[in-house]
Amino acid sequence: MKIDILTLFPKMFEGFLTESIIKRAINDGLVEINIIDFRKYSPFKHHQVDDTPYGGGAGMVLMCEPVVRAIEDVKTPDSLVILTCPQGQTYQEKTAQTLKNYHHLIIVCGHYEGYDERIREFVDLELSIGDYILTGGEIPAMAITDSVVRLIEGVITKESYEEDSFTNNLLDYPTYTKPASFRGMDVPEVLLSGNHQKIKEYRIQEQIKRTKERRPDLMEEQNENKEN
Numbered sequence: 001m002k003i004d005i006l007t008l009f010p011k012m013f014e015g016f017l018t019e020s021i022i023k024r025a026i027n028d029g030l031v032e033i034n035i036i037d038f039r040k041y042s043p044f045k046h047h048q049v050d051d052t053p054y055g056g057g058a059g060m061v062l063m064c065e066p067v068v069r070a071i072e073d074v075k076t077p078d079s080l081v082i083l084t085c086p087q088g089q090t091y092q093e094k095t096a097q098t099l100k101n102y103h104h105l106i107i108v109c110g111h112y113e114g115y116d117e118r119i120r121e122f123v124d125l126e127l128s129i130g131d132y133i134l135t136g137g138e139i140p141a142m143a144i145t146d147s148v149v150r151l152i153e154g155v156i157t158k159e160s161y162e163e164d165s166f167t168n169n170l171l172d173y174p175t176y177t178k179p180a181s182f183r184g185m186d187v188p189e190v191l192l193s194g195n196h197q198k199i200k201e202y203r204i205q206e207q208i209k210r211t212k213e214r215r216p217d218l219m220e221e222q223n224e225n226k227e228n
C-alpha cells in the first residue's frame with residue numbers, strides 16, 4: 001500500500017514515521033508513506049498557498065491551485081483521495097477496515113480557517129476524526145494512517161487486532177500482567193488456571209459485559225445488522 005499525505009507542515013510527521021510499528025512497517029516494505037509539501041505546487045510568488053476569504057471574515061483559506069495541482073500530480077486510477085474535514089463522515093474502525101483494501105490513499109491536510117470550497121470537487125471522501133476542531137489535518141492524517149497501517153497483513157499479528165475494541169462491534173476484554181496481586185487487587189483466577197477454553201469463555205463474557213455497560217449502541221448496531 002502507498003499513502004501520500006499532502007500537508008504544509010511535513011516536519012510534524014517526523015516522529016510519527018520514525019518510531020515503533022509504523023517505522024517497522026515502512027522498513028519491512030509493507031507500506032510506503034510519502035509526505036508531500038503542497039507549497040511546492042504553488043504557481044504564485046513566494047509559494048503562496050492561502051489568501052483571505054471572499055466576503056470577509058477571520059483567518060486564511062487554502063487556495064485551490066496548490067492543493068489541486070498536488071492531488072493531480074500524485075493521483076492514479078487506483079487512488080482514493082481523502083480530505084480531512086470536521087464536517088466529514090465520522091471516522092470509525094470499520095472505515096479503517098475498508099481503507100486498508102485500497103492500493104493508494106491520498107490524504108489532504110487542511111489548515112488555518114480551512115480550504116476553498118471548490119477543492120471538495122477533487123476528493124472522493126471527507127473524514128472527520130470527531131466533533132472537535134484541530135488546528136490542522138495533520139493529526140487526523142496520522143490517526144487515519146496509523147489505524148489503517150496496523151491492519152495491513154504482516155504489520156501486527158491478526159490475533160492482535162481481531163479482539164480489539166470495535167472489531168465485531170464489541171469492546172476488548174480486560175487484560176492483566178505480573179504481579180498476580182497488586183495493592184490488594186487480584187488478577188481473576190481463571191486467567192491463572194491455564195485452562196484455555198475457560199479463558200476464552202471468560203474473555204467473550206467480559207467483552208459482552210463491557211460493551212453493554214459502556215457502549216450499548218455498538219450492540220444495538222450489531223443486532224440491527226443481523227436483522228437486515
Ligand SMILES: C[S@@+](CC[C@H](N)C(=O)[O-])C[C@H]1O[C@@H](n2cnc3c(N)ncnc32)[C@H](O)[C@@H]1O
Nearest residue numbers: 084085086110113114128129133134136137140
Ligand atoms: C481549524 S480547521 C477548519 C475548521 C473549519 N473552519 C470548520 O469549522 O469546519 C483546519 C483544518 O484542520 C483539519 N481538521 C480540524 N478538525 C478536524 C477534525 N475533527 N477532523 C478532521 N480534520 C480536522 C481540517 O483539515 C481543517 O480544514
